[in-house]
Amino acid sequence: xxxxxIVLIVGTLFLTSxxxxxxQQTSNDSIRHFADEVEHIRSSIxxxxxxxxxxxxxxxxxxxxxxxxxxxxxxYQGSEMQMAANMGLYxxxxxxxxxxxxxxxxxxxxxxxxxxxxxxxxEDAFEDMVINTLNQGVAPSDEVLDKLKEVVFNCEDVxxxxxxMRVFSAxxxxxxxxxxxxxxxxxxxxxxxxxxxxxxxxxxxxxxxTKEQLKQLPHLxxxxxxxxxxxxxDVIYNDFVVxxxxxxxxxxxxxxxxxxxxxxxxxxxxxxxNDKVIKMRAFVVGA
Numbered sequence: 001x002x003x004x005x006i007v008l009i010v011g012t013l014f015l016t017s018x019x020x021x022x023x024q025q026t027s028n029d030s031i032r033h034f035a036d037e038v039e040h041i042r043s044s045i046x047x048x049x050x051x052x053x054x055x056x057x058x059x060x061x062x063x064x065x066x067x068x069x070x071x072x073x074x075x076y077q078g079s080e081m082q083m084a085a086n087m088g089l090y091x092x093x094x095x096x097x098x099x100x101x102x103x104x105x106x107x108x109x110x111x112x113x114x115x116x117x118x119x120x121x122x123e124d125a126f127e128d129m130v131i132n133t134l135n136q137g138v139a140p141s142d143e144v145l146d147k148l149k150e151v152v153f154n155c156e157d158v159x160x161x162x163x164x165m166r167v168f169s170a171x172x173x174x175x176x177x178x179x180x181x182x183x184x185x186x187x188x189x190x191x192x193x194x195x196x197x198x199x200x201x202x203x204x205x206x207x208x209x210t211k212e213q214l215k216q217l218p219h220l221x222x223x224x225x226x227x228x229x230x231x232x233x234d235v236i237y238n239d240f241v242v243x244x245x246x247x248x249x250x251x252x253x254x255x256x257x258x259x260x261x262x263x264x265x266x267x268x269x270x271x272x273x274n275d276k277v278i279k280m281r282a283f284v285v286g287a
Contacts, residue, residue, distance in 0.1 A: 051096070051182060052099035054209045055096075055186060055209065056100065058205040060186045061191055062097075062102060064097075064105065066181065066182050066185055067097060068086075068089055068093055068109075070108040072285070073086065073090070073115050076119075076286075077119070080167060080170075081166065082286070083116050084167045085174030085284045086284060086285065087116040087117055087120075087122075087174065088170070088175030088176075088178070089175065089281075090109045090110070093106075094106045094113065094130070113126065114126045114130070165226075165227040166228070169223050172223065173236060173284075176216065176217075176220055177284055180213060180277045181278065181281045183206075183209065183213055184273060185274070187206050187274070188270065190261060190265060196260070200258070200259070200260060202261070203255075203258070206264070207252055207256070207264060214250075214252075221237075221240050224236070224237050235283070239283070243276050243277070243280065246269070246272060246273050249269060250269045250273065
């Protein structure tokens with residue numbers, strides 16, 4: 001009888017081990033498949049829709065509180081750099097909302113961006129590349145900012161190439177800050193209703209998304225450095241330098257094969273980067 005019990009115990013342990021290995025293999029295959037899909041999303045500093053696509057693909061829930069209030073666009077009447085940065089911010093918000101079928105909110109964010117665009121004489125490009133495309137049910141591509149760059153160069157208020165590129169880099173800076181604001185808030189505040197395994201799966205996908213996003217930062221930093229001129233741009237540039245140093249200290253490969261979401265979500269460096277992004281975003285929106 002004792003021998004039978006031992007055999008049953010060993011058999012159970014063997015089957016449990018096999019099931020665990022199969023489960024781990026399935027999880028690894030799922031992550032590899034997700035990584036392959038992420039690679040097909042064009043991610044660059046000029047891409048404004050990539051974070052929306054990646055978060056939707058990851059299974060992250062939509063959080064309306066992460067979008068900037070579209071009614072506040074009227075306060076950006078002074079600094080041209082701040083106006084351009086908030087235009088980029090509103091474009092990212094609109095795409096984030098549209099990706100989750102929050103069409104009314106997306107429309108309001110785009111209209112806020114368009115109102116700012118009118119102040120820098122980029123309204124025609126904004127209408128063609130964002131509003132009309134959204135009405136057709138197609139997500140605007142990163143041609144949005146390329147087209148805006150062209151219009152900035154040819155706007156009614158004649159700008160030098162240096163000034164035009166400063167405006168363009170400010171758009172990109174605002175868009176990048178908002179993408180990271182949405183991403184890191186999604187990382188640090190996982191839905192409580194998820195099981196530990198579901199949180200682990202979601203966090204593993206977010207590690208891949210974070211890798212793609214942080215790759216863009218050195219390129220953006222170089223662009224801002226190249227065209228910054230006055231103290232108006234120095235503050236945000238210095239913040240980006242600090243943010244880049246913080247990100248370089250983060251080796252995301254450490255989280256490959258992690259066995260708990262806490263390892264990533266509660267990592268001290270992740271929280272510090274999130275806090276830095278929140279402060280940078282507050283500076284841009286004038287909070």
